[in-house]
Amino acid sequence: MTAIILDGKATAAKIKDELRVRVKALAERGVTPGLGTVLVGADPGSEAYVNGKHRDCAEVGIASIRRELPADATQQQLDDVLTELNADPGCHGYIVQLPLPGHLDTQRALEMIDPDKDADGLHPVNLGRLVLGYDGPLPCTPRGIVELLRRYDVPLRGANVALVGRGNTVGRPLGLLLNRRSENATVTLCHTGTLDLAAHTRAADIVIVAAGVPGLLTADMVTPDTTVVDVGITRVIGDDGKGRYTGDVDPEVAQVAARLAPMPGGVGPMTRAMLLTNVVERAERG
Numbered sequence: 001m002t003a004i005i006l007d008g009k010a011t012a013a014k015i016k017d018e019l020r021v022r023v024k025a026l027a028e029r030g031v032t033p034g035l036g037t038v039l040v041g042a043d044p045g046s047e048a049y050v051n052g053k054h055r056d057c058a059e060v061g062i063a064s065i066r067r068e069l070p071a072d073a074t075q076q077q078l079d080d081v082l083t084e085l086n087a088d089p090g091c092h093g094y095i096v097q098l099p100l101p102g103h104l105d106t107q108r109a110l111e112m113i114d115p116d117k118d119a120d121g122l123h124p125v126n127l128g129r130l131v132l133g134y135d136g137p138l139p140c141t142p143r144g145i146v147e148l149l150r151r152y153d154v155p156l157r158g159a160n161v162a163l164v165g166r167g168n169t170v171g172r173p174l175g176l177l178l179n180r181r182s183e184n185a186t187v188t189l190c191h192t193g194t195l196d197l198a199a200h201t202r203a204a205d206i207v208i209v210a211a212g213v214p215g216l217l218t219a220d221m222v223t224p225d226t227t228v229v230d231v232g233i234t235r236v237i238g239d240d241g242k243g244r245y246t247g248d249v250d251p252e253v254a255q256v257a258a259r260l261a262p263m264p265g266g267v268g269p270m271t272r273a274m275l276l277t278n279v280v281e282r283a284e285r286g
């Protein structure tokens, strides 16, 4: 058996079509949503991701606001850019591209973002809102995963989910999203201290792997009923000496599992689509 592919690229394209309609409706009210990005340094991966975000904006009619600082920028220079974007009425939401160079304080930068302009949903106030069940921008990757499962009619209500990874950007917030009343899944949050990971993944209806460990989930750890979501994205050097990105799910899993959101083409495009969604929603709220 070969798993049905949960196609994040095609789903993100549909979401962008829907956003285009909402952006047109905003234009009739004289509002153009604006997304800001802050990039520090010239890491080629980060530059490519930021370029992708601005291409996405152009596709749906969102205005792009780009701020770039050199790799040796001071914390004060970064603070000044964040202060400026917080005050800019044309900027409905913005992100600081991560990772920042090592000499800069990431936590401080994320906390300087106005929580109402936090397009990534990673500000402590917004993560706190998620814990308490209040409205606020949701973190893009967790939101994208729930949206992808929903659009493929993968049942969440009553489902047992094994979530592998307890990071602040994916694992922890995703666990909170999945066990909200509206989703009503039962989540087991697995991590490096979990004793028998395979026992948890084999017992689950849905396995979501966000551990950053290439090939962590192997074919013997799933059943023909399992839905698998690969959130891993790790840069590795291949036998040819060239760098490439790899996920946390071994390719053989696709021969056993019922459904698979692969890397590439699964969660990544959905993350980008949810960033646009957060900005449009913020502009709609006025």
Ligand SMILES: Nc1nc2c(c(=O)[nH]1)N[C@@H](CN(C=O)c1ccc(C(=O)N[C@@H](CCC(=O)O)C(=O)O)cc1)CN2
Residues within 6 Å of the ligand: 049, 050, 095, 096, 097, 098, 099, 120, 140, 141, 233, 245, 263, 264, 265, 266, 267, 268, 269, 271, 272
């Ligand atoms: N402020 C943020 N920084 C970073 C985030 C983030 O969400 N907010 N996530 C990553 C980088 N990232 C977006 O910024 C991102 C990474 C990968 C993809 C993606 O679509 N990947 C492709 C595969 C990779 C490829 O072929 O290039 C896929 O999964 O199909 C989107 C966004 C770190 N920093």
